[in-house]
Amino acid sequence: MTRERLINTALLLGLLAVPLWAWVADEPFTITLATRVAILALAGVGLNIALGLGGLVSLGHAAFFGIGGYAMGILASHAQSFSPLMDSPVLIEGTKSMPVIWLVAIITSALAALVIGTLSLRTSGVYFIMITLAFGQMFYFFAISWPAYGGEDGLSIYVRNDFPGLNTLDPIQFFGICFAALALALWFNARLARSPFGLALNAARQNPTRVETIGLSPFRLRLTAFVISGAITGLAGALFADLNRFVSPTMFSWQMSGEIMVFIILGGVARLYGPVAGAALFITLEHMLGGLSEFWMIWLGLLLLLVVLFARGGVIGLLAGRQVAHD
Amino acid sequence: MTVLLFIEQVLNGLQFGVMLFLMAAGLTLVFGVMGLINLAHGSLYMIGAFAAAAVAGATGSFLLALAAALTAAAAAGALVEMLVMRRLYDRDHLDQVLATFALILIFSETTRWIFGSFPLFLDIPDWLSGPVSLPGGIEYSLYRLAIIGTGLAVAAALFWLISRTRLGIRIRAGESDREMIAALGIDISRLYTIVFALGAALAGLAGAMVGAIQSVQVGMGEPVLILAFVVIVIGGIGSIRGALVGALLVGLTDTLGGLLLPELFKLFMETSSASTTGSALASMLIYILMACVLIWRPRGLFGGSA
Numbered sequence: 029m030t031r032e033r034l035i036n037t038a039l040l041l042g043l044l045a046v047p048l049w050a051w052v053a054d055e056p057f058t059i060t061l062a063t064r065v066a067i068l069a070l071a072g073v074g075l076n077i078a079l080g081l082g083g084l085v086s087l088g089h090a091a092f093f094g095i096g097g098y099a100m101g102i103l104a105s106h107a108q109s110f111s112p113l114m115d116s117p118v119l120i121e122g123t124k125s126m127p128v129i130w131l132v133a134i135i136t137s138a139l140a141a142l143v144i145g146t147l148s149l150r151t152s153g154v155y156f157i158m159i160t161l162a163f164g165q166m167f168y169f170f171a172i173s174w175p176a177y178g179g180e181d182g183l184s185i186y187v188r189n190d191f192p193g194l195n196t197l198d199p200i201q202f203f204g205i206c207f208a209a210l211a212l213a214l215w216f217n218a219r220l221a222r223s224p225f226g227l228a229l230n231a232a233r234q235n236p237t238r239v240e241t242i243g244l245s246p247f248r249l250r251l252t253a254f255v256i257s258g259a260i261t262g263l264a265g266a267l268f269a270d271l272n273r274f275v276s277p278t279m280f281s282w283q284m285s286g287e288i289m290v291f292i293i294l295g296g297v298a299r300l301y302g303p304v305a306g307a308a309l310f311i312t313l314e315h316m317l318g319g320l321s322e323f324w325m326i327w328l329g330l331l332l333l334l335v336v337l338f339a340r341g342g343v344i345g346l347l348a349g350r351q352v353a354h355d
Numbered sequence: 356m357t358v359l360l361f362i363e364q365v366l367n368g369l370q371f372g373v374m375l376f377l378m379a380a381g382l383t384l385v386f387g388v389m390g391l392i393n394l395a396h397g398s399l400y401m402i403g404a405f406a407a408a409a410v411a412g413a414t415g416s417f418l419l420a421l422a423a424a425l426t427a428a429a430a431a432g433a434l435v436e437m438l439v440m441r442r443l444y445d446r447d448h449l450d451q452v453l454a455t456f457a458l459i460l461i462f463s464e465t466t467r468w469i470f471g472s473f474p475l476f477l478d479i480p481d482w483l484s485g486p487v488s489l490p491g492g493i494e495y496s497l498y499r500l501a502i503i504g505t506g507l508a509v510a511a512a513l514f515w516l517i518s519r520t521r522l523g524i525r526i527r528a529g530e531s532d533r534e535m536i537a538a539l540g541i542d543i544s545r546l547y548t549i550v551f552a553l554g555a556a557l558a559g560l561a562g563a564m565v566g567a568i569q570s571v572q573v574g575m576g577e578p579v580l581i582l583a584f585v586v587i588v589i590g591g592i593g594s595i596r597g598a599l600v601g602a603l604l605v606g607l608t609d610t611l612g613g614l615l616l617p618e619l620f621k622l623f624m625e626t627s628s629a630s631t632t633g634s635a636l637a638s639m640l641i642y643i644l645m646a647c648v649l650i651w652r653p654r655g656l657f658g659g660s661a
Contacts, residue, residue, distance in 0.1 A: 085449050147646060151653040154392060154448055158588040159649050162642040165581060169638035175631055282581065286456050293453045323468050329460030336454040337442055 072303025096265025137262025372606020381554025403559025428559020591658025
């Protein structure tokens with residue numbers, strides 16, 4: 029494990045060093061790219077709890093990403109137009125405060141994950157992949173056809189939301205917020221994987237029958253993992269919306285779900301830092317290949333294909349060797 | 356709303372359903388026989404449509420265009436099977452999802468590279484254009500009627516192929532026990548290539564026929580692909596009969612939901628909010644249908660053990 033830990037430390041320091049260098053060299057665009065990496069890695073860390081630890085291949089995590097995004101969009105748009113969200117029976121006003129928005133994003137996406145998980149976990153295997161995909165599409169089409177919050181055009185927020193004591197419009201400070209959220213999620217994920225819950229969840233992935241015979245319910249373990257996973261991805265969605273100051277139904281699209289999953293596979297499934305490596309590689313490639321050719325997606329596709337066919341442990345697996353059992 | 360409009364919408368739903376069946380049949384065969392999730396099936400649909408549009412543009416013949424669509428899609432399918440899919444059969448579904456996701460990127464961008472970002476158009480041939488009078492005074496598009504007819508004929512031929520021919524016996528045997536039929540001396544990799552190419556050809560046919568109603572463009576495959584997945588999950592993965600029932604159910608639900616739900620909501624809401632609520636709900640309706648079916652029967656309507 030030491031070698032993997034070394035790589036993890038290098039990754040995290042690298043993600044911190046690049047924007048700091050860009051800040052000194054006055055290149056705000058690079059800081060924005062690093063912020064994107066941090067946020068998308070956070071979404072990946074969320075999915076990795078369901079996918080890596082729990083073995084739940086969810087192709088519908090864009091639902092939570094989008095819910096987080098719209099939580100931010102709806103609250104901030106009401107605050108920006110000074111119209112209350114609801115005036116009876118209780119007055120609910122919009123807000124521009126990030127902590128409040130995050131709390132709302134986490135709670136709503138956790139609730140959505142609870143409902144989607146309860147229904148979807150009745151199935152398994154391919155059916156689970158498909159039913160999560162269907163729930164994701166439900167949100168996507170709902171967001172497109174519901175005109176109250178922009179419908180197909182999405183919602184623009186003119187000024188980034190506030191965080192007490194920080195100037196969020198300064199790219200490096202906003203990056204700091206996102207990086208802190210990512211580090212916190214990684215720490216939480218590491219603790220979770222070693223906790224009794226994490227061990228039981230891991231066991232339920234490898235052999236549900238045995239877990240059941242020792243008196244634990246695989247369904248409840250998986251549902252808990254799915255809810256935690258959805259909540260973290262929801263938080264990432266709120267941050268992503270704040271980064272772009274824009275939300276649209278594309279946050280709900282199934283390509284988004286696919287992309288979050290690509291980060292994990294590129295980095296290495298069930299590796300703690302897999303999503304960080306994957307997101308960093310993806311964004312870097314997108315930026316570099318995008319400069320070389322208009323059709324960079326072909327090369328991205330080829331690379332992805334090669335990783336799936338020949339480098340099954342992803343980037344971290346390639347560098348650190350295969351110590352994690354993939355059952 | 357009149358009865359005529361209703362019947363016309365039922366026919367539209369049938370046409371949509373039949374087209375979905377052509378897509379879903381290939382997917383469900385590939386999944387049933389090889390245990391493979393193929394997200395790139397939508398790309399084969401797109402390839403069929405582009406091949407048809409290119410050949411129709413060059414020769415002006417619709418039948419040649421259809422033939423080109425079938426050949427191009429089948430060839431692409433066989434190639435993909437031999438180069439990529441073959442390595443994925445004993446992998447888990449996650450790897451298959453990712454590899455075929457990568458294939459979508461490759462196919463879509465290559466098509467954009469060759470044909471550009473602007474949509475192509477495929478014209479309905481003269482001998483199939485115009486309306487036709489049905490009994491009861493209904494005027495309906497001859498071309499859409501031809502799609503329904505073709506789709507049902509393909510469905511019948513597929514049932515015959517699976518249940519009556521030697522190839523069909525092998526396919527069914529491959530579904531239940533691949534080691535055993537390999538041990539009986541059947542070239543299993545060739546069988547897999549044939550099944551994959553067959554599924555691809557059906558997707559290409561669907562793409563070419565729909566290409567004449569809608570525009571032919573990059574990314575046209577993915578929405579249909581997702582619907583085809585909904586179809587095979589509702590019908591039960593691996594079952595052709597399930598695919599047919601599921602396809603018609605999804606086609607009719609989608610078309611009639613868009614028509615009836617706003618009317619339904621008008622009974623107890625004011626007109627404008629009824630139509631927005633109704634159409635918002637209608638766009639989610641098939642996914643709600645799928646979720647309900649899976650909650651009721653987790654393996655689909657006709658699903659055995661997957």
